[in-house]
Amino acid sequence: MTASAPMPRPGVAFLLAQLGAHAAGLFAERITGLDLTPAQAGLLRMLAARPGRSQRELADDLGMPPSRFVPFADELEERGLIERRRNPADRRVYALHLTGKGETLLGELAQAGMEHERLLCEALTDEEHDRLLVLLRRMADQQGLRPDVHPGYRNLRPRPGA
Amino acid sequence: MTASAPMPRPGVAFLLAQLGAHAAGLFAERITGLDLTPAQAGLLRMLAARPGRSQRELADDLGMPPSRFVPFADELEERGLIERRRNPADRRVYALHLTGKGETLLGELAQAGMEHERLLCEALTDEEHDRLLVLLRRMADQQGLRPDVHPGYRNLRPRPGA
DNA sequence: TATTGTTATACTCTATAACTATA
DNA sequence: TATAGTTATAGAGTATAACAATA
Numbered sequence: 001m002t003a004s005a006p007m008p009r010p011g012v013a014f015l016l017a018q019l020g021a022h023a024a025g026l027f028a029e030r031i032t033g034l035d036l037t038p039a040q041a042g043l044l045r046m047l048a049a050r051p052g053r054s055q056r057e058l059a060d061d062l063g064m065p066p067s068r069f070v071p072f073a074d075e076l077e078e079r080g081l082i083e084r085r086r087n088p089a090d091r092r093v094y095a096l097h098l099t100g101k102g103e104t105l106l107g108e109l110a111q112a113g114m115e116h117e118r119l120l121c122e123a124l125t126d127e128e129h130d131r132l133l134v135l136l137r138r139m140a141d142q143q144g145l146r147p148d149v150h151p152g153y154r155n156l157r158p159r160p161g162a
Numbered sequence: 163m164t165a166s167a168p169m170p171r172p173g174v175a176f177l178l179a180q181l182g183a184h185a186a187g188l189f190a191e192r193i194t195g196l197d198l199t200p201a202q203a204g205l206l207r208m209l210a211a212r213p214g215r216s217q218r219e220l221a222d223d224l225g226m227p228p229s230r231f232v233p234f235a236d237e238l239e240e241r242g243l244i245e246r247r248r249n250p251a252d253r254r255v256y257a258l259h260l261t262g263k264g265e266t267l268l269g270e271l272a273q274a275g276m277e278h279e280r281l282l283c284e285a286l287t288d289e290e291h292d293r294l295l296v297l298l299r300r301m302a303d304q305q306g307l308r309p310d311v312h313p314g315y316r317n318l319r320p321r322p323g324a
Numbered sequence: 325t326a327t328t329g330t331t332a333t334a335c336t337c338t339a340t341a342a343c344t345a346t347a
Numbered sequence: 348t349a350t351a352g353t354t355a356t357a358g359a360g361t362a363t364a365a366c367a368a369t370a
Contacts, residue, residue, distance in 0.1 A: 008272060010309060011279045012291060013185045015298040018312035020182010022305060023175045025313055056351060065339065070353060092346045092351040110170060117173045123304035128297055129174060135286065135294050136177040142285035143184060147172060150180035151187055155317070218328060227362065232330060254328040254369050 023120055024152050030112050034105060039064075039153045040076060044098065044106050046148050047082060052095040061146070063154040081105060185282055186314050192274050196267060201226075201315045202238060206260065206268050208310050209244060214257040223308070225316040243267060 010018070028038050036044075039062060046058060059069035073096065076082045081102035084094040098106065121129050172180070190200050198206075201224060208220060221231035235258065238244045243264035246256040260268065283291050 008275075011275070012295055012298065013189065013275070013279045013282045014312070015295070015302055016178065016182045016282075017186040017189070017314055018182070018307055019298060019302055019305070020178045020180070020185070021312050021314040022302075022307060023182070024179040027175065027179070054351070066352065067340080067354080068338070090347070090351085094352075113170075113173070113175070117175045120175045120178075120305070121301065123300045124297065132294070132297050133174055133177070135290055136174065136181060138285045139283065140177055140181055140184075143181070143282070145180055145184055150176070150183050152179055152183040216328075228329065229331080229363080230361075252328090252370070256329075 020152075023116075026120065027113075027116050030116055031109065034108055034112065036105075036109070039072070039155075041109055042149065042153045043073075043076065044081065044102060044109065047096055047098045048103070048106055049148055051097050052085075054093045055096065056093075058096060061149045063149075063151060076102075182314075185278075188282065189275075189278050192278055193271065196270055196274065198267075198271070201234070201317075203271055204311065204315045205235075205238065206243065206264055206271065209258055209260045210265070210268055211310055213259050214247075216255045217258065218255075220258060223311045225311075225313055238264075 024038060031038070031041055034041075042062065043058065046061065047053075055069055055073060056066055059066045062069070064072070073082065073084070077084060080099055083097050083099050085097060087093050087095055121132075124132065186200060193200070193203055196203075204224065205220065208223065209215075217231055217235060218228055221228045224231070226234070235244065235246070239246060242261055245259050245261050247259060249255050249257055283294075286294065
């Protein structure tokens, strides 16, 4: 009789954490070719969706303190991907925008994202992929997650090899 | 005419990363009451599934270098949750095992996991939950993920508030 | 000579908290 | 007095590499 405690099989929560970390690692690895980290890619996407927001707002959404956001944005500005614009009405704030170069890179990023999606979902039929999408969107919505941001952006340099 | 570039909606990969980080953060927060981090909980589960493995093997599965595993295991040993047993046949290795106290805590952990699962999947019917489980397991299997471990264990102290 | 476990150390990253300029 | 942005700094966490014991 070797009947000890029954080992519970992993549930949805564990699989989401596992697959999520796996997906994030693969994506980080993929975009090293574009010389971007996931958090940098996230900021570019956020600026495309809502241009002109303040550093404070963006830092909040990314889950990082303003003191960390400054050098984070500095690098992207030095690379000519984003630009800071003064607001004459309130000279304390910077409005952040994508440059043309930033928009171009965002296009390459979208391509990388599509290939990433394809490889990650290779085990699914097209129909299954769509059904999965529906369920995950419903969960994300009910859990109060916003479309553009996710908590993993806090980690500035995840190991690409995950 | 405000038709600029069409903003692509997030796909499965992004939602998995987002929900996965969210789920991991909620779980981390939940088990602070048991005074455990996700990585510590992961080790306890690994020892329940396969007792007696060496520190080297376990460190590899957890994605951490041996030098980091030692103080990590030290703490759990000092708290009486795991124990190191010498192997007379090869005196270099320690075989790690759960103590009775560790098994008890693992039971509380399982309960926390069930409540976590319930809240995370609140938006789904029971049937949808099961269908989601099937799809995620198939993906995890095809992507080569092992049942007990996930790459997020590398992060020793994720913000509980995620 | 190779491997397990351990320790030491240098380095990176981080949050906290000042500080400035504007409001 | 409060807020956006910035800078400084002290502390925590990490990987790398050396080391000791055993094979």
